[in-house]
Amino acid sequence: QVQLQESGPGLVKPSETLSLTCAVSGGSISSSNWWSWVRQSPGKGLEWIGEIFHSGSTNYNPSLKSRVTISLDKSKNQFSLKLSSVTAADTAVYYCARVSILAAGTIDYWGQGTLVTVSS
């Protein structure tokens, strides 16, 4: 059973960089899955931020592309999200997730989510 667990600061100041890590257990980050970040806020609903493959290939949502970096750490079996120059609009619950190999763009495992608040 694959499990994902997000970690990182719950409070980030405006203009700073949001950094989150997702630890994967019960499966390898080097498998043939894409690994993704999705966020959920009352104002914008669910939003797919981006995804990364074990080769390092990435896809980023164009609306966030200039501020987003997703990376892998195979030695720790984890992947990370960095979102720069945050504003209050980036306040959301952030989920890390695994994309199914059965169907592209389909998330079959989700982390529990972590609330990140942007405020001074």
Added chain:
Amino acid sequence: DIQMTQSPSSVSASVGDRVTITCRASQGISRWLVWYQQKPGKAPKLLIYTASSLQSGVPSRFSGSGSGTDFTLTISSLQPEDFATYYCQQAKIFPYTFGQGTKLEIK
């Protein structure tokens, strides 16, 4: 980006009822449509992928249909644990996008 529109935004129903939720895409997405269920304070849970394929472990009272731009999720006989919010998501073109959700409430 492809816009996904769900209807209704909320629905009240009773245990044992049959419920149908609709999702419309702003352009054709073939059968690249996913349905999730989300309960308060929890992550979404995968129910159906490629419009009609039931995820392993999901009860058979859940079914999906459609192709192109119009899709439906049907729950044949509502159970108490089915009261939740349901989201559709297109998986055809990145960035993948979600509907705004349909909240299924107890009547």
